[in-house]
Amino acid sequence: MAGPDRDFWQQRFEQKQTPWDRGVAGPQIARWIADGTLTAGLRIAVPGCGGGHDALALARAGCSVIAIDYAEAAVALTRERLAAAHATADLVQADVLEWQPDSPLDAVYEQTCWCALHPDYWTAYAAQLARWLRPGGRLLMLAMQCRRDSAAEGRIEGPPYHMDINAVRALLPTSHWQWPAPPYERVPHAMGWTELAIVLTRR
Numbered sequence: 725m726a727g728p729d730r731d732f733w734q735q736r737f738e739q740k741q742t743p744w745d746r747g748v749a750g751p752q753i754a755r756w757i758a759d760g761t762l763t764a765g766l767r768i769a770v771p772g773c774g775g776g777h778d779a780l781a782l783a784r785a786g787c788s789v790i791a792i793d794y795a796e797a798a799v800a801l802t803r804e805r806l807a808a809a810h811a812t813a814d815l816v817q818a819d820v821l822e823w824q825p826d827s828p829l830d831a832v833y834e835q836t837c838w839c840a841l842h843p844d845y846w847t848a849y850a851a852q853l854a855r856w857l858r859p860g861g862r863l864l865m866l867a868m869q870c871r872r873d874s875a876a877e878g879r880i881e882g883p884p885y886h887m888d889i890n891a892v893r894a895l896l897p898t899s900h901w902q903w904p905a906p907p908y909e910r911v912p913h914a915m916g917w918t919e920l921a922i923v924l925t926r927r
């Protein structure tokens with residue numbers, strides 16, 4: 725397969741090489757709580773939940789969280805973090821390209837799972853996001869901006885893979901998604917890049 729596989733991510737957690745991990749929840753979560761985008765009771769998935777900071781913050785906000793990751797070590801970390809905080813969430817060890825919810829979701833919090841996938845899988849992942857959400861459901865996306873100079877030669881480097889806004893727009897077309905107008909908030913990332921915070925609504 726192209727790009728990193730489950731063993732790659734499992735080893736990163738085992739070797740504690742997780743430079744993407746802020747050690748706290750992504751700062752956009754607090755902003756989305758403050759502006760009413762995130763509210764208690766939302767049934768929300770966190771694909772590629774990693775160490776679980778975001779899942780915990782969303783559970784604390786009263787959301788009904790489904791945290792998904794295919795690396796056993798990530799699921800274990802998230803489980804420990806939730807237990808230490810006496811918080812609850814559904815934890816699923818599964819491939820986001822295969823997992824399906826029992827019923828459509830209100831929201832998906834997409835933080836560095838898309839950019840962890842090789843672009844060969846982006847069409848399938850975008851289809852999954854559309855499949856998971858109910859009509860009117862929202863995709864809360866942090867689109868990683870990490871373009872390298874080698875892209876000018878057509879090289880694909882990652883993870884993280886640069887989420888070019890044109891590619892993301894093509895994969896989440898306006899026929900199926902309502903896009904807010906840019907400019908989008910730029911959120912600094914732990915690895916020195918930035919993410920674009922975008923709330924899309926599933927039509």
Ligand SMILES: C[S@@+](CC[C@H](N)C(=O)[O-])C[C@H]1O[C@@H](n2cnc3c(N)ncnc32)[C@H](O)[C@@H]1O
Pocket residue numbers: 733734744745746771772773774775776792793794795798818819820821835836837840841
């Ligand atoms: C860069 S880390 C980000 C973790 C977390 N979202 C964060 O911001 O700290 C990417 C995560 O996605 C998970 N992941 C990558 N590909 C996946 C897949 N196909 N299915 C499920 N999880 C996946 C990895 O195991 C890893 O935990």
